[in-house]
Amino acid sequence: MPAAKLGLYPGKALADARAMVPDLAVIRANEPADRKLLEAIADWCVRYTPLVALDPPHGLFLDVTGVAHLFGGEAGLLQDAVRKCTAQGFLVHAALATTAEAARALAQSKPGTVVPPGGEAEAVAPLPTDALNTKPHIIYALKRAGLKTIGEVVGRTRQELASRFGGSFVLLLERTRGRNGGPITPRIPVPLLMAERRFAEPVTAGTAIAETLLSLSKDIAVILEPQGQGVRILEACFFRADGQVRHVTIETGHAIREPTLIVRLFQEKLDALIDPLDPGFGFDVIRLSVLSVQVIPVENIGFDTRSCEQDVAFLVDRLAARFGAQRILRFLPQNTHIPEAASIAAPAQYTEPVAGPWRVERDSDGTPSRPLRLFAKAEPIIVPEEDLAGMPVRFYWRHALHRLAHAEGPERIATEWWHYQNPGHTRDYFRVKDEEGQHFWIYREGLPDRETLQPRWFMHGLLA
Amino acid sequence: MNASFKPNLKTLPGGVPGLALARAPLGHVAADACLCGGLLPGAVHEVFAAMAGAGAAASGFALALALRALAKPKWLLWVRQDFSALELGEIHADGLHDFGADPSRVLLLRAPDANAVLRGGADGLGCKGLGAVIVEPWGSAPMFNLTASRRLLLAARQHGITVIVLRHGCAPAPSAAETRWLIRPAPLAPDDEDRGIPRFDAALLRNRHGPAGRWMMDWDCNNGIFRTAHSRASVPPFTGRSVEAPLEDLRQAG
Incomplete structure (x- = not known):
């Protein structure tokens, strides 16, 4: 039996409620979990329309403008949604009207109503004032004034209502009567373009899923082609028959339109998922949503031979889809002489190749002055001994002793004191070879006696 | 593994249809003579670090081979395992440039494990825009077996992409590699000049189309070519073309 019929309502003290209904089943409220569940249901509802908004604590608005005919009309859509939600174990009340507020009022008091356009004022008039869903003190005041239904409230003049309850209440009242409807705020960004397939029998086979993605990509390509556009961000939504929804997004460095390429990127991504796509009892809807597009420069649309650069760009996309964009990198020079900052490795998908300038650090005889391999963090070494010129003679690195056969330096690199409050110490770099021929790039941090009494030594990189 | 990346391996050893590419001369006279004129592009070449301290030298040698090809x-494309960057340091753009490579045409893939290294390298071999791929797993990665190297070889031939497999901390095992190199850093002799240029003690352990050998090789960073080292440091004589002798050598070195 509904709690309201027993005289229970939100906000009532638990002890009072128990006094009224001795065998009351009590469950502690978990608002975050309720919210999560509501969001999951909202995700599921995206199968009807991308415009789904939350109406906490337990409502959802769906803007079904222009999509109802796909589900057998407005009444058909409403029934379908209610039936499927009920089948998943939810108690659902739904109604359909011109404005969100009218639909909400009707869903609470007369679930299942589909109001013909323009009929909202008439439909909501007999509803109790609670259906307005406004602040409790307003409802209380309306009841105290003897206004039991929305129709009676509408009968008062607007000036009266506005001066007593504020302008926003008047607006709410108008909207509940199906006028001045405002847009809802969709929970997820509305895609620019969508293509989807619905299956009478849920699909589970990987090949069927790949086929579907391919044909959806073709649908999208057909629409984008006349505009000369390609996709940058594309989302595939897999709606499982049992209500779970899985989103998989791919991103490309350059706009692409070729359906086979798009499907290959999705394959890479699906293969690399940590928790793989689980069809369960099958997907009944698969949808591709284009979230970002870009114009494809005309010269790129070529014949069947793609250029080297495009090939490399696509390789980057594939590797990024598989390993993540942070793992496939390109090198970019930076305007600084601090060695670890002079060049950076940045995600190749988000950057364009930069031809340079790379500073030629080589000595005149062709000796490289920068190491091929640089440690992300310089490792401390122990230099027990320096010669009279301040050159190291031997050092310990990772507990191994290296006796030096050759040392070149110092190359003094001062810190960028004009950038930082506390720029750290000057470094003196040495290229040293030990007796085995291993080539190291080490530095002494801090000018002796000027910056520090006890200079420290570090291993920064390895030369070939 | 991609469906397109599963050739019928039984047909392999007889010869695979592929691009006929000219050999890339290394610039080192004796080595080029052994290699029938130079490094075979569109093939798999293995570079092994001979000991724990030879990782950087092996990296340099692998890069030099890739640049020649x-x-x-x-x-x-340089695919390296994360552990490799911890042990030897990350690939450094300024260092690449000093070595003679163009960093703006290098892609770096940071692979979390050896499986990902193999996978990423194989992915790269489907891309016609690449000229060479350096594949750098760490340790005795068991997935780099004969089958894997044959697959790499097939894909490499198809698009004429040279694959350099750079190995640290493991002993050579049978593979489909065209050449196999064992690299040590070359020690300095007291009267050496050019003391800073990259110098390798390179042993060619295996050569599918010619004899093996061992040489001191200098890398000329300005011109991107190998030179015969004018070092007084003694190269231990290399006996025979069998793989056994250097392997013994490797075991002793650890």
């Missing part, structure tokens, strides 16, 4: 507008 790389045709000008093509890209280089």
Whole structure:
């Protein structure tokens, strides 16, 4: 039996409620979990329309403008949604009207109503004032004034209502009567373009899923082609028959339109998922949503031979889809002489190749002055001994002793004191070879006696 | 593994249809003579670090081979395992440039484990824009077996992409590699000049189409070519073309 019929309502003290209904089943409220569940249901509802908004604590608005005919009309859509939600174990009340507020009022008091356009004022008039869903003190005041239904409230003049309850209440009242409807705020960004397939029998086979993605990509390509556009961000939504929804997004460095390429990127991504796509009892809807597009420069649309650069760009996309964009990198020079900052490795998908300038650090005889391999963090070494010129003679690195056969330096690199409050110490770099021929790039941090009494030594990189 | 990346391995050893590419001369006279004129592009070449301290030298040698095989507008993909960057340091753009490579045409893939290294390298071999791929797993990665190297070889031939497999901390095992190199850093002799240039003690352990050998090789960073080292440091004589002797050598070195 509904709690309201027993005289229970939100906000009532638990002890009072128990006094009224001795065998009351009590469950502690978990608002975050309720919210999560509501969001999951909202995700599921995206199968009807991308415009789904939350109406906490337990409502959802769906803007079904222009999509109802796909589900057998407005009444058909409403029934379908209610039936499927009920089948998943939810108690659902739904109604359909011109404005969100009218639909909400009707869903609470007369679930299942589909109001013909323009009929909202008439439909909501007999509803109790609670259906307005406004602040409790307003409802209380309306009841105290003897206004039991929305129709009676509408009968008062607007000036009266506005001066007593504020302008926003008047607006709410108008909207509940199906006028001045405002847009809802969709929970997820509305895609620019969508293509989807619905299956009478849920699909589970990987090949069927790949086929579907391919044909959806073709649908999208057909629409984008006349505009000369390609996709940058594309989302595939897999709606499982049992209500779970899985989103998989791919991103490309350059706009692409070729359906086979798009499907290959999705394959890479699906293969690399940590928790793989689980069809369960099958997907009944698969949808591709284009979230970002870009114009494809005309010269790129070529014949069947793609250029080297495009090939490399696509390789980057594939590797990024598989390993993540942070793992496939390109090198970019930076305007600084601090060695670890002079060049950076940045995600190749988000950057364009930069031809340079790379500073030629080589000595005149062709000796490289920068190491091929640089440690992300310089490792401390122990230099027990320096010669009279301040050159190291031997050092310990990772507990191994290296006796030096050759040392070149110092190359003094001062810190960028004009950038930082506390720029750290000057470094003196040495290229040293030990007796085995291993080539190291080490530095002494801090000018002796000027910056520090006890200079420290570090291993920064390895030369070939 | 991609469906397109599963050739019928039984047909392999007889010879695979592929691009006929000219050999890329290394510039080192004796080595080029052994290699029938130079490094075979579109093939798999293995570079082993001979000991714990030879990782950087092996990296340099692998890069040098890749640069020799790389045709000008093509890209280089370097796939390295995360552990390798911890042990030896990350690939450094300024260092690449000093070595003679063009960092703006190098892609770096940071692979979390050896499986990902193999996978990423194989992915790269489907890309016509690449000229060479350096594949750098760490340790005795068991997935780099004969089958894997044959697959790499097939894909490499198809698009004429040279694969350099750079190995640290493991002993050579049978593979489909065209050449196999064992690299040590070359010690300095007291009266050496050019003391800073990259110098390798390179042993060619295996050569599918010629004899093996061992040489001191200098890398000329300005011109991107190997030179015969004018070092007084003694190269231990290399006996025979069998793989056994250097392998013994390797075991002793640890």
